[in-house]
Amino acid sequence: MNPVKGPVWEQIGGNLKYPASNGMKIKKSGLVLAIFVAFFIFSVSVAAQAVVRSFNTKGSFGPGWVVALSKDSDSTVELSPADQPSRIYGLVIDPSAAPFTVQKQNQQVFVATSGNYPVLVSTQNGSINSGDYLTISNTDGIAAKANEGDEFIIGRALGGFSSNGSAIVYASDGSALGRIMIQLAPGKNPQLKQAANIPGPLRNIGESLAGKTVSAVRVYAALAVFTITALIAAVLLFGGIRNAMVAIGRNPLSRHSVMRGLVQVIVAAVAVLIIGILGVYLLLKI
Numbered sequence: 467m468n469p470v471k472g473p474v475w476e477q478i479g480g481n482l483k484y485p486a487s488n489g490m491k492i493k494k495s496g497l498v499l500a501i502f503v504a505f506f507i508f509s510v511s512v513a514a515q516a517v518v519r520s521f522n523t524k525g526s527f528g529p530g531w532v533v534a535l536s537k538d539s540d541s542t543v544e545l546s547p548a549d550q551p552s553r554i555y556g557l558v559i560d561p562s563a564a565p566f567t568v569q570k571q572n573q574q575v576f577v578a579t580s581g582n583y584p585v586l587v588s589t590q591n592g593s594i595n596s597g598d599y600l601t602i603s604n605t606d607g608i609a610a611k612a613n614e615g616d617e618f619i620i621g622r623a624l625g626g627f628s629s630n631g632s633a634i635v636y637a638s639d640g641s642a643l644g645r646i647m648i649q650l651a652p653g654k655n656p657q658l659k660q661a662a663n664i665p666g667p668l669r670n671i672g673e674s675l676a677g678k679t680v681s682a683v684r685v686y687a688a689l690a691v692f693t694i695t696a697l698i699a700a701v702l703l704f705g706g707i708r709n710a711m712v713a714i715g716r717n718p719l720s721r722h723s724v725m726r727g728l729v730q731v732i733v734a735a736v737a738v739l740i741i742g743i744l745g746v747y748l749l750l751k752i
Contacts, residue, residue, distance in 0.1 A: 513614040518581075520573035529560045530586040530645055531607040532620050533577055540569075542578055545607030551618040554652050559583045578650055582624060585609050585648040590641045593628035599655060600648060608643065612655060619652040625711060656682075675750050688746040695742025699735040706731030 524544035534553035536542035556579040603610030624647040
């Protein structure tokens with residue numbers, strides 16, 4: 467007895483199989499789930515970077531001071547030593563300015579390691595312009611303009627400051643102390659060996675998207691994200707078009723439903739590409 471043909475089943479060589487249009491729906495459902503999971507993981511990782519934790523302190527200091535983790539305990543901070551820039555950890559901030567805070571009992575100082583916050587700066591290494599990288603100055607806990615040879619930074623200045631600006635106080639050596647906004651990014655100075663690590667055109671594209679100098683790790687990570695999402699989008703499009711052509715060839719009457727499924731695949735591919743571009747932008751910008 468021959469099996470009954472219908473909209474759900476079709477006979478191919480005596481065997482019953484799902485038609486191509488149903489396979490496209492299954493693939494689409496799996497893709498939507500994968501996109502949701504990837505976006506959720508990415509959102510959690512971005513939110514985690516914005517969380518500001520509380521710490522115990524060695525000494526008394528308030529918002530704006532650059533701090534390092536104590537050698538005795540990773541739950542205690544102290545002013546970042548001027549002679550040990552590699553220990554730069556973060557910046558003491560006002561918790562009301564943070565999007566998320568996590569506080570432990572009896573810990574009153576909040577330290578941020580990412581985001582935009584005010585920092586105490588000195589003109590010991592010269593006037594600071596917007597976009598300059600900042601490191602620790604000759605005074606513990608106070609930032610200053612980073613020179614080309616400085617290996618470690620606290621972040622990048624979002625405003626300018628000079629001895630003729632709105633100084634809080636003047637030091638005996640004539641340098642001025644003040645407060646400016648900084649984009650926190652503690653770590654290695656991205657200016658070091660930048661040209662050797664990133665090809666010129668790729669570096670220019672990354673900096674134009676980010677609006678700042680970015681490290682080689684971020685640029686290559688962004689390139690990997692874009693390449694992977696572009697390949698996924700291309701595979702979806704190729705598979706969708708191929709399946710649609712096969713399905714229409716086998717059953718011309720199903721043209722309408724097959725084309726509707728193809729449109730859904732195209733929308734999914736475009737969505738994947740947009741998510742990839744958004745991921746690249748956030749990866750370079752944050």
